[in-house]
Amino acid sequence: MEKNLASVLLLLIAISYTLAKDTTAKNERKDTKEAKETRPKLPQTLSRGWGDQLIWTQTYEEALFKSKSTNKPIMVIHHLEDCPHSQALKKAFAEHKEIQKLAEKFVLINLVYETTDKHLSPDGQYVPRILFVDPSLTVRADITGRYSNRLYAYEPSDIALLYSNMQKALKLLKTEL
Incomplete structure (x- = not known):
């Protein structure tokens, strides 16, 4: 018991x-x-992680206006939040100190949607895609990445080329003035 x-x-x-x-x-x-x-x-900033210290425009129309009034070229970044390629490029872009510094000389916009301007998708609608637009509102189709089937695509390994293309966009602006 x-x-x-x-x-x-x-x-x-x-x-x-x-x-x-x-x-x-x-x-x-x-x-x-x-x-x-x-x-x-916290509210999402316009940078969406591409560079919080940089000044970003909210709409493509606002970027066009700012570009014309400040005589700065536009850097248009098309991306998607859930795209692993976009995320990888965003990380490389945000961590590259020289790119962040050079980006201050541009009117910046990153878009997670397509614009109505068909000139911003000259070879298709894919992401990530980066194009440059000069203050005369001309898309610089001559500034391309390294891929022949996606002319405006960049990968993290292409960050040096992107930096070079940013410099090229600024030089073209100076020579056209």
């Missing part, structure tokens, strides 16, 4: 311990979830 009583007592202790542990874990998960829900969500 004592053995049975001891066994039942041990079983009750084990069950109590397990239930108490499970309840504590649930409360901790609930507290963490509530903390996440009450933390304010």
Whole structure:
């Protein structure tokens, strides 16, 4: 009888311990979830991670206006938030100090949607795609990446070419003035 009583007592202790542990874990998960829900969500900036310290325009029309009024070329970046190629290029772009510095000389816009301007998709609508537009509002179709089937595509390994093309866009502007 004592053995049975001891066994039942041990079983009750084990069950109590397990239930108490499970309840504590649930409360901790609930507290963490509530903390996440009450933390304010920051609004997404216009940079979308391409360079938070840079000044970005909200619409293509705004970029055209700014380009004409400031005599700066536009750098148009087409991308998608859930595209792994866009994400990889965004990371390389944002981490490249020289590109970030040179980008200050452009009117910048990154688009996650297509514009109505068909000149911004001369060889198709793919992402990531980077084009340059001069202040005369001419798309510089002559400034291309290294791919023959996607002329305006860049990959993280093409970051030096992108930097060079940014310099080329600025030089073309100076020679045309």
